[in-house]
Amino acid sequence: MENSKKQKVRYRGKSSFSGNFDNSLDQRAIFQLIVEKAPDIVLIHRTDDMTCCYINARTEEILGYEKEEVLGYNLLDFIHPHDQENMRQAHVNLLPRREAGSLFRFLKNDGSYLWLQVVSRPVTNNRGERLVFSVARETGKQADVLRQGELNFRQLAETVPASVHIFQDDKLVWVNSTLLGLSGFSREQLLGMNCWDLIDPEFREMVRVRTRARQQGLNPPSRYEFKVCTPKNPELWVDNSSSYFEYQGKPAVMAVLYDITERKQAEEALRKSYQLLDNIVSFLPDPTAVVNQDGKIIAWNRAMEDITGVKAADMLGKGRYEYAVPFYGFARPTLLDMVLTLDKKLWPRYEQVEQIGAETLATETFCPIIGHNGAMLYAIASPLYDEEGKKVGAIESVRDITRQKQDQERVRYLSFYDKLTGLYNRAFFEDELKRLDTDRQLPLSIIIGDVNGLKLVNDAFGHQDGDELLIKVARLLKDTCREEDIISRWGGDEFAILLPRTSEKYALKLYYRIKSSCRKAGSYPLQISISLGVATKEHAWQNTLDVLKEAEDRMYRNKLLESKSNRSSFIVSLEKTLWMKSHETREHTRRLRRIVVNMGRVLGLPQNELDNLTLLAALHDIGKIAIPNNILDKPDRLTPDEWETIKKHPEIGYRIALSSPELSPIAEAILMHHERWDGHGYPLGQKGKEILLNARILSIADAYDVMVNGRPYQSGISHEEALEEISRCANSQFDPELAQIFINCQHSASQRGK
Numbered sequence: 001m002e003n004s005k006k007q008k009v010r011y012r013g014k015s016s017f018s019g020n021f022d023n024s025l026d027q028r029a030i031f032q033l034i035v036e037k038a039p040d041i042v043l044i045h046r047t048d049d050m051t052c053c054y055i056n057a058r059t060e061e062i063l064g065y066e067k068e069e070v071l072g073y074n075l076l077d078f079i080h081p082h083d084q085e086n087m088r089q090a091h092v093n094l095l096p097r098r099e100a101g102s103l104f105r106f107l108k109n110d111g112s113y114l115w116l117q118v119v120s121r122p123v124t125n126n127r128g129e130r131l132v133f134s135v136a137r138e139t140g141k142q143a144d145v146l147r148q149g150e151l152n153f154r155q156l157a158e159t160v161p162a163s164v165h166i167f168q169d170d171k172l173v174w175v176n177s178t179l180l181g182l183s184g185f186s187r188e189q190l191l192g193m194n195c196w197d198l199i200d201p202e203f204r205e206m207v208r209v210r211t212r213a214r215q216q217g218l219n220p221p222s223r224y225e226f227k228v229c230t231p232k233n234p235e236l237w238v239d240n241s242s243s244y245f246e247y248q249g250k251p252a253v254m255a256v257l258y259d260i261t262e263r264k265q266a267e268e269a270l271r272k273s274y275q276l277l278d279n280i281v282s283f284l285p286d287p288t289a290v291v292n293q294d295g296k297i298i299a300w301n302r303a304m305e306d307i308t309g310v311k312a313a314d315m316l317g318k319g320r321y322e323y324a325v326p327f328y329g330f331a332r333p334t335l336l337d338m339v340l341t342l343d344k345k346l347w348p349r350y351e352q353v354e355q356i357g358a359e360t361l362a363t364e365t366f367c368p369i370i371g372h373n374g375a376m377l378y379a380i381a382s383p384l385y386d387e388e389g390k391k392v393g394a395i396e397s398v399r400d401i402t403r404q405k406q407d408q409e410r411v412r413y414l415s416f417y418d419k420l421t422g423l424y425n426r427a428f429f430e431d432e433l434k435r436l437d438t439d440r441q442l443p444l445s446i447i448i449g450d451v452n453g454l455k456l457v458n459d460a461f462g463h464q465d466g467d468e469l470l471i472k473v474a475r476l477l478k479d480t481c482r483e484e485d486i487i488s489r490w491g492g493d494e495f496a497i498l499l500p501r502t503s504e505k506y507a508l509k510l511y512y513r514i515k516s517s518c519r520k521a522g523s524y525p526l527q528i529s530i531s532l533g534v535a536t537k538e539h540a541w542q543n544t545l546d547v548l549k550e551a552e553d554r555m556y557r558n559k560l561l562e563s564k565s566n567r568s569s570f571i572v573s574l575e576k577t578l579w580m581k582s583h584e585t586r587e588h589t590r591r592l593r594r595i596v597v598n599m600g601r602v603l604g605l606p607q608n609e610l611d612n613l614t615l616l617a618a619l620h621d622i623g624k625i626a627i628p629n630n631i632l633d634k635p636d637r638l639t640p641d642e643w644e645t646i647k648k649h650p651e652i653g654y655r656i657a658l659s660s661p662e663l664s665p666i667a668e669a670i671l672m673h674h675e676r677w678d679g680h681g682y683p684l685g686q687k688g689k690e691i692l693l694n695a696r697i698l699s700i701a702d703a704y705d706v707m708v709n710g711r712p713y714q715s716g717i718s719h720e721e722a723l724e725e726i727s728r729c730a731n732s733q734f735d736p737e738l739a740q741i742f743i744n745c746q747h748s749a750s751q752r753g754k
Contacts, residue, residue, distance in 0.1 A: 041116065041136040043075075046129070050075045050091065053131065062138075064109030080105035080113050094120055094132065106136070114138065123243045126223055163238070163257040167195040173252065182259060184232025200227035211242070211253065225260065237264040286397040290384070291336050293392050295319045307370060307400065327367040327377075335361050335381035339394040359383050364401065376402045418489040420467055421474035429488035429496055436500050437544045444544070445499040445507035445536040448551040449477075449514070450559060452529040454493040459655040461626050472521065473528060480517050481510065495530075504536035531559035588705060592617035595701040596694075598745055599738070609694070616666045616698055620673045623653030647682045650674050669694040673702070678732045689735075696735045700726060700742050703734075719746070 035042045035056050041063070044054040052070050060066065063078070076084045083104045090102045105113040116136040123133045163179035165172055175190050183190070183198070199207050203226035210224065223241050230236055238257040287307045290299035296319040300312040308326035315323060321331035333346045338353070338361055347353045350363040362380040370377070381396035416428040424432075436444060451473050458466035470493070477487050477495060486498040499507055511534050521528045533555025537547045596613040605613070624632060627649055631642050638646065650671050657667035672686065672695035679687030704726060710716030717725075723743050730739035 038135070039137075041134075043070075043134050043136070044123075044131050045075045045134070047091075047122065047132055048130070062108075062114070063106060069109070078107045080107065090120075091132070094122060126241070163259070164254065165190075165195075165257075166252050166254045168252045170195050179257070182232070182236070182257075183228070183230040185230065198228050198230070200229055203227055207240070225264070228257075233261065235261065235265075237261045284397065286399050288395065288397040289315075289323055289336070290395045291319075291323070291340070291393050293340070295321075295337060295340060297323050298393065299395075304398075307375075307398070327370060329369050334396065335363060335379050336394045336396045339381045339383050339396075340391070356380070364405075370400070375400050376405045421471055421489050423474050423478075423495070424486060424488035426488060426490055426496075429486065429490065429498060432486050432498060433544060433548070436498065439540050441500040442540065443501065443503050443536050443538050444547070445502040445504060445534065446548055446551045447497040447499070447507060447511060447514075447532055447534050448490065448548075448555045449495040449497070449530045449532045450555055451493040451495075452531060452559070456656060456659040459652075459659050469528070473530065476517050476521060476528065477514065480513050502536075504534065504538075507534045507536060531555055533558055588709065589618045591705050591709070592698070592701055595705065595742075596697050598749075599697050599701065599742060602741055602745060603693075603697075612666050612669070613694055613697065615663070616669050616673070616694055617701070619653070619657070619663065619666070620670050620698055620702070621649065621653065622656050622670065623649030623651065626652045647674075650683050666694070668692055669698065671695075673698050675699075676733045677730075677735050681733075691735075696738055700734050700738055703729075704742070704746075723747075 038056060038058060041059045042054075042056040043052060043059055045052050052073055052075055055065075055067060055070050059070070063070075070078070076087060079087050086102065087104055102118055103115060104118055106116050108114055116138060118134050118136045120132050120134040123131050125131060161178060163182050164176040165179055166174040172190050172193050172195055175187060179190070180187055185193075196204050196208060207224075207226055223239060225237060225239050228236050228238055237260050239260045240255055240257055242253055242255040244251065244253055284301055285303060287304035288299070288301045289297060289304055292298050296317055297315050298317075300310075300315045300323075302312075305311055310326045321333055321337065323336070324330070324332045324334050327334075333349055335350075335353075337343075338346045339359060342359070350365055352363060354362045356362055360380065360382040362378070364376060364378050366374055366376050368374040377398045378401045379396060379398045381394055383391050384393040384395055386392045416424060418425045451470065454466055454469060457469050470489075473495065474487070474489070477497065481487055481497060484500070485502075486500075488496050488498075490496040497510075499510070511532050514530065514532060518528045518530055533551045533553065535547045535551035535554060537544055593614050596617050597610055600610045600613050627645060631638065631645055634642070650673060654667050654671035657663035657670050669692050672684065672691050675681035675684060675686045675691045675695065677687060677691070677696075679685055681687075704722050707722040707725060708716050708719060723746055726734065726739050727743060730736040
């Protein structure tokens, strides 16, 4: 007995099988039914080192061991020393066969030995491990043991819920009742039937190949699924497990089939639901992605392919935040993950997350690698639930709102900014005035400004130049004021400046700086001039609107006080502009003034008319400042269109003159100074004395001076030749009486000069 115990220690070694014949749940259940309740000893050992992997409860009862005393030990440790060699030889002889039986003496826990008839057969578990399955009982007759073992097998196989059948040479030789009920065949119909006829043709070859491979000692999967053909259920799916042994002296295959139809139908329903979901998602207009409960992509629609440039085939099955890479350039949690996990610690990944209802989340996010310059996206995600209310995934849709955000920003800009100047508009100014009307912002100063001469510039040069004048004024104000000062376009030609925490003393300094900046801004086309008014709210009890009104009143008073100087500087500015734009010169203007004043005195005109003649001589061609330089300076003959443009300058000059109280008395004379006595002039086609007297006088004086002094593109002629031309054109171009008076005046001047 002592020697036996020592041998047990010497052969001790744990098995990786851990006491299970098969790892599958269904196989274990069958095993428990068939083996655990068997009246005989059942044990399993490995073929390579004969390590015990399994014993049933009957083994513990008969031999008196606990499972822990047997499992992991060599089977020879429990065999009488005189029988151990026979056991080894039987083990060797068994491997190439299907079944074998022998008598051996087993060592009981109390030290005694018990003769047992052992029937063994080799099997292979689902991991491909080669094992020996043995059944042992107390008997001296081996044949009785075998018959009883088969009887036990049949009885137990009939009680299991799985379908069990045995076939030899592809013919069914034994079936249990469960298979009869599952298939709808009778026992007589099944016995002798070709086993492959039970299998759906689609799977028949697959099952045949795997079965043949197992018979040849290869190691294909021991379990696999397929459909069977039965009258009762044409859509019957089974999970198959098989083993090989000798049955009635011949090699046979025992197969156990488990009905998995409900599971396959559930899987198919799930697959169809996924397919339906994928079809719906694919045709959604918004880019949409779906993940399962493991965070892996199961749907990636066409719109998502378009916006990211990533095909669904390259994204399906991806997890670990990889679906964020096409948007952000790196893997990171998205709304999908926030919905799946409900982890608010992820929310700071976005600037702001909106919760809609219980679990739906939405956000706006900038994605830098969408499009050339990135894109602003609106994203919304919700969980997905199955029929039982279990969360099975999440769905997220995105929408490119870049243009919408740009439009919103544009609307916001237009709501608060002046489109022309880029300054704040009046609405924003008034809102800020209310916001800043607090004790903390006192003293609060306001400057109201009005641009002088805007109407004149609009009339003289067009509204485009008028807009340019306003832009220049806005730029001048921004350059002069502080960054914190609020400058707005108050009206058409008015500006307002809001100065929080600014005393009246500093506001006046800013007033003078603006005036100085205007003087330094240049005078083309006109000298920039702004009339300004300043007022300050010093105390909380003062009404802010009254302060604003006071600043506006002071601006108007300032405008009246500066009007005379503004008008004179305005006329001077017009003259300078005319000299720059046209071929008129200061000397030409002086000569014209002298000629027309002399004629006016001869005609006995009053002093105010003489003053108007003087002003007309200087500014009769003022309309030319609006004519493009490429026409005015063209050395070649003008085209008909260019000539039509030139002929517009009397009308332009007329509008300019009407814009100024100083020039309005000569406006009509400017309009008519190119009319002819015979009615063939322009722009009105008037004739004779319909033409104003001052315009008739000017046309003769201007023609004479141009003929005598010439132009850059034309040489002058002599005094006599010019007078002859004046005489010749009397009654056609010039008033004949005025022409003669002019000639007489010139002769008299010549006589005095001699």
